Amino acid sequence: MTNAPTLDTTDAAANGTLSFEDVLEHVALRREEFARQKFVPRDMIDEFKQIGIYRAATPHRFGxxxxxxxxxxxxxxxxxxxxxxxxxxTSFGSALVYLAALPLATQAELYKDSPDLVFAGGLFPVQPAEQVPGGLKITGQWKFASGCKGADILGVGIRGGDSTAGKPRTALLWPKDVEIVENWDVVGLSGTGSHELKVDGVVVPEDWTFIRGGTPTVDEPLYRYPSIAYAAQVLAVVNLGVGRAALDYAIKVGAGRTGITGAPKLADRAYYRIDLAKAEATLRSARAFFYEVTDEAYATVVAGDPVPDKLAALLRLSSTHVAKAGASAVHTAFQLSGTGAIYDGNAMQRYMREALVPPQHAFLGDGIYDSAGAVLMDIPPFPGFI
Incomplete structure (x- = not known):
């Protein structure tokens, strides 16, 4: 679905009867609104809750x-x-896997009203935290808190200590205790609302902090899956969707009417068909690799075994690869689309802007190829890679 449909909006959302397809149609109708106001609003987040996005990583034991x-x-x-x-x-619906490292009592408190919990975090730069009676006193400002305006709970990155072997921690805070500094002004993914979080002297009990990727207290298969690799995957798959949309659009446009100059329509031109077919094959191949290693790793943890380092490295490798394959598919579709693609109203403009962003993320950069190659050849990668 690449063009906004005409939709007769009903009271389905209020009645809790929305289907996944309903929500996709609502997103298509409102995507320009998201980009213009620079965040996905709370009523849309509530629709995502209804279709299970924000309980997808909540433990079974908490509903x-x-x-x-x-x-x-x-x-x-x-x-x-x-x-x-x-x-x-919505990809951050997966972030609740991190919360599985919290004490069980803290998790029970978080989920006591509903398993549908929206978590957003601004984790960097990691800030010092002062030990005080009652917990840790948190002060600082953190970047890239995607989805923070619709979050039920927020996290910020703080330095660890002896109890964490020096690893940084995340401290959880209620939205009322956090100021959102609205400074998200970007070319692509403008609707993510990835603003900064500011906290001034809030005391957080230590039981409400956790090590990102730390040992889970919940014994269920999902929480034995490599959490850092999963964090990369949920971001990379965004470009898989964008690449798919761009190729679908190019196929639709190419099969259209003859241009105003009388030249053959795009589908009748060999170069158009050849390059489109190559892009299709490349994107589908990257997608197959991505899901193949995902399912292999999950089957491993379901069987009760740890994911081997080389398989974890393949999860990271396939994520970077699919993010770049998606961007490449968009670039090919844009080039094939000719002059029409340069206009603001053309869908290719949106696809190009969005596809530029995921490969810029630190989890998906070219350095991942180096570390993945190192693991495959039994050479230690950089710390925190797997």
Missing amino acids: GDALPPSEFLRMIERISAVDASAGWV
């Missing part, structure tokens, strides 16, 4: 779905094909 990663990733891929910003924001 959640704890979905296998490939099931969640496919949902984000489809949302991203309609709107990349909505896909990026």
Whole structure:
């Protein structure tokens, strides 16, 4: 779905009867609104809750779905094909896997009202935290808190200590205790609302902090899946959706009417068909690799075994590869589309802007190829890679 349909909006949302397809149509209708106001609004977040996005990584023991990663990733891929910003924001429905490292009592408190919990975090730069009676006193400002305006709980990155072996921690805060500094002004993924978080002297109990990727206290398969790799996957799959949308658009336009100059329509030109077919093959190949290793890794943890380092490295490698393959597909579709693609109203403009962003993320950069290659050849990668 690449063009906004005409939709007769009903009271389905209020009645809790929305289907996944309903929500995709609503996203298509409102994506320009998201980009213009620079965030996905709370009523849209509530619709995502209804279709299970924000219980997908909640433990079964707290009423959640704890979905296998490939099931969640496919949902984000489809949302991203309609709107990349909505896909990026919903991708953080996976972030509850981090919260599984909290004490069980803290998790029970978080989920006591509902398993549908929206978590957003601004984790960097990591800030010092002062030990005081009652916990840790938090002060500082953190970047890139995607989806923060619709979050139920927020996280900020703080320095660890002896108890964390020096690893940084995340401290959880309620939105009322955090100021959102609205400074998200970007070319692509403008609707993600990735503003900064500012906290001034709030005391957080230590039981409400956790090590990102730390040992989970919940014993369910999803929380044995490599959490850092999963964090990369949910971002990379956004570009898989954007690439799919761009190629679908190019196919639709290419099969259209003859141009005003009388030249053959695009579908009748060999170069158009050849390059489009190559892009299709490249994107589908990257997608197959991506889901193949995802399912292999999850089957490993379901069987009760740890994911081997080389398989974890393939999860990281396939994520970077699919993010770049998606961007390449968009670039090919844009080039093939000719002069029409340079106009603001052309869908290719949106696809180009969005596809530029995911490969810029630190989790998806070219350095991942180096580290993945190192692991495959039994050479230590950089710290924190797997």
